[in-house]
Amino acid sequence: MDPVIIVGAGPVGLALSLALARHAVPTVLLDDRPAGDAEEDGRPAGPRPARTAVLRPHTTAFLDRLGAAETREHGAPLAGWRVLRGGRTQVRVEFGEAAGPAPLHVAQSALTTTLAALADNSHHVEVFRGSRLTELTQEPYGVNVRTRAGTWWHGSWLVGCDGARSTVRKLLEVPYAGRTAVERHAVAAVRADLPWPGEGVLYRGAPRSGPGAECVARPLGDDRWRLDWLLPPGGGVVTPEALVARLEATLRVWTGTRHPSYELLDTGVHTVHHRLARRWRRGRTLLAGDAAHLVGSLGTQQLDEGLADAENLAWKLGRVWHQAGRDDSGDDLVDTYVTERRGAISARLRAADQVRPLLRRAGGLRAAVRGKSAAELLTDGHLGRGRIGGPPVYATAPTGLDGTVEVGTVPGARVDDVQVIAPDGWTGRLSERLGGDPLVVLVAPGTRVWDRSRWLQAGLMPKLVRLVGELPARARLLVAETYPGAAPHTVLYVRPDGHLMAAFAGVREESMRLCANRMLGRPDDAEE
CATH class of the missing domain: 3.50.50.60 (FAD/NAD(P)-binding domain)
Structure with missing residues (x-):
């Protein structure tokens, strides 16, 4: 080939x-x-x-x-995010165990x-x-x-x-x-000590403060930041002198000093089409x-x-x-x-x-x-x-399958990155097993405290192990203690890119075979 x-x-x-x-x-x-x-x-x-x-x-x-x-x-995960208007916080987001993983700026x-x-x-x-x-x-x-x-x-x-x-x-x-130059931004990369270590900041000027008052600061680690100033529509050339003046005026407001200390690393103009x-x-x-x-x-x-x-x-x-x-x-x-x-x-x-x-x-x-x-x-x-800005929900998820149930993820959306365990004893995040074969995930509370030899032979597992080996598309079996919105013994069929095909109440052999064929764009009665 x-x-x-x-x-x-x-x-x-x-x-x-x-x-x-x-x-x-x-x-x-x-x-x-x-x-x-x-x-x-x-x-x-x-x-x-x-x-x-x-x-x-x-x-x-x-x-x-x-x-x-x-x-x-080489990048920096955002420790948090805030939107300021005239120095007043309008939105505050923190990342971590409770709030979920952070975006990476690189x-x-x-x-x-x-x-x-x-x-x-x-x-x-x-x-x-x-x-x-x-x-x-x-x-x-x-x-x-x-x-x-x-x-x-x-x-x-x-x-x-x-x-x-x-x-x-x-x-x-x-x-x-399409549309040309829907937004233009003056951009500077600097090394400076800003008052929001590790956080992304959108600073919106006071009302009626005029164009260019919106600025975004994102950390790159090691006290390095990228700053983007929104430029007015139809603006002319941004000269180096004008950009430096804009940078120093911004840093004076943010740091509260007349002569802020900074190192200019790079500049540019980013035009969005x-x-x-x-x-x-x-x-x-x-x-x-x-x-x-x-x-x-x-x-x-x-x-x-x-x-x-x-x-x-x-x-x-x-x-x-x-x-x-x-x-x-x-x-x-x-x-x-x-x-x-x-x-x-x-x-x-x-x-x-x-x-x-x-x-x-x-x-x-x-x-x-x-x-x-x-x-x-x-x-x-x-x-x-x-x-x-959110991940898409693909409309190609199958419909009309028997035994489907609703969980916290709608069909076609990206699944939650829950902790899982494989039959061979491997444990980790669901995302670590994506990218290869489809995943079949059984929600089974108590799995982690059971002896592996016991839960492999208990309940739905023997039937599910056999079915996974017979599906039209080879799949990997995983077990999760919990999944948002899912009852015990729910079975999720997940695409290799992490989008949910369907969730079933227990082991539904015919529906899961249909689900596998439809994921592959094949006739319902096709065999591997």
């Missing part, structure tokens, strides 16, 4: 190649920039402290499974470096830099591409992760419609990340969404690659990637378009947007929660 060709060795392309490697799928990673070449904006390649991303906890867990836990050492260069090192050391990934695409042709069972050097490559599938100016998307002649490719698939060629979409207003994070594309696509493409020639369900399964991820981004863009005009004008906010204040809505965006 031919490898999967991935175009673009940024974080999304690298993460996708590593995720496919976990499924033993070989990939050829083509990137048009030679090692050490300049970045798109003309600056020398290298660490850019002002170019960062905030990753939601489940995205960080995805990177951990790829072997990129080192990323945590420099993109550190993430890319970590992923690139993993790809270079993977037996399933070959990276070729300085390989710019000039031609793309497709066959019924493969894709051919030609690079500027005249080299032809043949792959079973191709995924374009080559950025907002995607060559793959242009060769496919896919329109990339909203775009959505009309199609994410033509034949055996797919789009992901910046090549497929651009989001980012109201604190939402484009890189986080791109990594969600990689996680969603990897297990599906891995399954299809290994099933080639054995059944014809591959097209339907790959199409669910397009349906789910494009639908999620489209909903994200619609929500931003509806809410943004209300947040940028005075008055009427609480009554206008489902009872939430401006501060609460902006918190949702920055922390990846709620309608603006």
Whole structure:
């Protein structure tokens, strides 16, 4: 079977190649920039402290499974979050055991470096830099591409992760419609002693204080911070002198000193565009990340969404690659990637378009947007929660199955990261077992205090062990002491990317077989 060709060795392309490697799928990673070449904006390649991303906890867990836990050492988890208006706290969020895991703020260069090192050391990934695409042709069972050097490559599938100016998307002649410059931010990375150690802060100026009064500060560790000032629409060029003046004025207010001490590490202007490719698939060629979409207003994070594309696509493409020639369900399964991820981004863009005009004008906010204040809505965006920034609920979850029950997670949503135990005695978080086979999770209180040899032979376990081995898709069995909203003996069927397919009252053999087939886009009566 031919490898999967991935175009673009940024974080999304690298993460996708590593995720496919976990499924033993070989990939050829083509990137048009030679090692050490300049970045798109003309600056020398290298660490850019002002170019960062905030990753939601489940995205960080995805990177951990790829072997990129080192990323945590180069970033800073938010100890908390607060929204201030004129110095008065409007919203306060703390993270920890009770409040749940924190988002991680990390420099993109550190993430890319970590992923690139993993790809270079993977037996399933070959990276070729300085390989710019000039031609793309497709066959019924493969894709051919030609690079500027005249080299032809043949792959079973191709995924374009080559950025907002995607060559793959242009060769496919896919329109990339949307809105230009929906937000602009002046950005500075500094080393300074701010009064909120480890916390993210959204500081909104006093009413009628004029444009540019909204500023976000996010910690990067070691007293380093990224500061973003919202610029007025249609603003002109931000000169270095104007940015430094803005920085010093902000630090004077925050620190209460006339001459605040700081070290300027990096500056820039971040322009947010909203775009959505009309199609994410033509034949055996797919789009992901910046090549497929651009989001980012109201604190939402484009890189986080791109990594969600990689996680969603990897297990599906891995399954299809290994099933080639054995059944014809591959097209339907790959199409669910397009349906789910494009639908999620489209909903994200619609929500931003509806809410943004209300947040940028005075008055009427609480009554206008489902009872939430401006501060609460902006918190949702920055922390990846709620309608603006929360994980999607995929509408492809099966319906009409017998024996289903309601739990604290609706079908199609991401499951809670509860403590689990495997039949071999392994214990840990549910998220640690994602990314491979589907998971079947039995809710069984008291499991931890029983002898393992006893609970493996007790109650529903023998029947469930047998069923898991007979399902159309190989699955892993786990046991949880509790799960939010679930009664004892509830059985959860969880996709490899952590989204709930269905919850059952006990062991429902026929319904679980149907659930497995529908997850794979196969007929209800299909067998493995």
